[in-house]
Amino acid sequence: MKTLDEVELECLVYGAAIFGTGGGGDPEKGLKLLLEDLRNGRKLRLIDLKELSDNNLIVCPYFCGTIAPTSQKHANIVYDDPIVESFKKIEKILGEKVSAVATTELGGFNTAVALHVASVMDIPLVDGDYVGRAAPELLQSTANIFGVPLLPSVIATSTGNLIIIERCANLDEYERIARTVSLSSGSAAVVDTPIRVSLAKKVLIKGSVSRCIEIGKIVKNANAVGQDPIPELIRKLGGTLVFKGLVKKYSWSDTGGFLYGEAVYEGVDEWKSHELKIWIKNENIIAWMDREVVITAPDLIIVVNEKGYGITNTELKEGMKAFVIGAKAPEVWTTKKGLEIFGPRHFGFAFGYKPLKVKKHSNPKIHLKDEKKEKVD
Incomplete structure (x- = not known):
């Protein structure tokens, strides 16, 4: 203890x-x-x-x-x-x-x-x-x-x-x-x-609570010495950087005891001219890039700021700078029963679970400029 x-x-x-x-x-x-x-x-x-x-x-x-x-x-x-x-x-x-x-x-x-x-x-x-x-x-x-x-x-x-x-x-x-x-x-x-x-x-x-402490230490320690926490955060999560950008549009409603919403991100750097959309039911549930499904529950769609701190959908706002990280769910959730209660079909979508493809990024760091962003029609 x-x-x-x-x-x-x-x-x-x-x-x-x-x-x-x-x-x-x-x-x-x-x-x-x-x-x-x-x-x-x-x-x-x-x-x-x-x-x-x-x-x-x-x-x-x-x-x-x-x-x-x-x-x-x-x-x-x-x-x-x-x-x-x-x-x-x-x-x-x-x-x-x-x-x-x-x-x-x-x-x-x-x-x-x-x-x-x-x-x-x-x-x-x-x-x-x-x-x-x-x-x-x-x-x-x-x-x-x-x-x-x-x-x-x-x-x-x-x-x-x-x-x-x-x-x-x-x-x-x-x-x-x-x-x-x-x-x-x-x-x-x-x-x-x-x-x-x-x-x-x-x-x-x-061991999941201890893992939270480990992940939190990565973010806290990196910021204490002015380092970028994102690469080590992704490595520790065993995840992949899915998108970098700014919140272009965020709409939500408080319905039946849930926050339902949709967040649209416009890309920067290698994601420039691309768009990511996330469907929300309190948590981030489904993500599309350029209308193609890229992450589905139960896999994790994690949105963090430049300092590596998690952004909740309560505080999400248009214009925010964000990194979207994908990470695999515990294996128990990808069983037949797990997907019945936590897969896309459970939330009313016509498609099933699409396993996250984890790919390596040699340098996910990016400096998001504060200048007025270009409008994407």
Whole structure:
């Protein structure tokens, strides 16, 4: 078991935001939450599954809802920390002390939230997650690939809703319930997937939290000495530089508890005269270059700025400079069941999964000029 210090927490959040593929929540809020925990004297600990007993119980705390910016005003706050309320309630329902928590996904806020809950309850965060990146729906969990029940579940909102779900007709119905609850306050604090460590060893994508810290260190250390982090970031991700350019157009809507959007990038350097389009459902899901599909979920479409920091779709704006990196998803997602719940057809597209082609770029560094860009008709 390892106790994380302030630098490691920063690196964790930076790395998780990169794996967040445009979603996963606000990394600034995530880091602020963890630093507050640190200042309050809480221990933020990371543990390998091997260090736990097979009979130990693990649960999964996270927030569900749109990542769209909103000015909507909600009712009076009842729960200051609804995710902790959900955790305490599910522990009572299970009638057993939870030994550790696992993060549902890798994202700047949701990964931080899981570690926050662990610190409040004085237990560790498991070094692993259920996606290996961020994903828009509750369906996209390796638990669903292996047929592991997500229920019972507790869902709370800051406005005072506290809902216990013991049984659902199916996973789609569970998604609809959680998403509908999130609309009342912008997000819903969910704790679900209570499982034994023996089962978690089969289901979780192991080592993913440590990998976030490693990726975050690359970005942080490179910037500290004025170096370009992009080449080493791509190498460590085992990925490929798909595109360099500027955001030409970005349109989005906040619909049904999701941010749906489309971002169009105009190329520079070797991508000049080319255009990249990304379809978004909270996260980056499908990418086309010049109308040809180049990356599809479950593979990762990562958008970072010149300094290598992940750009969320909440903060994406027209005129932004960006590097688009493709990286392969964990192999479990390219199985038949994985693609059923995370491939393009699941999102309503008429085509199937197109495996990412990883190619080497000898020097992906580019200086994007600040001068007014040419208009591409």
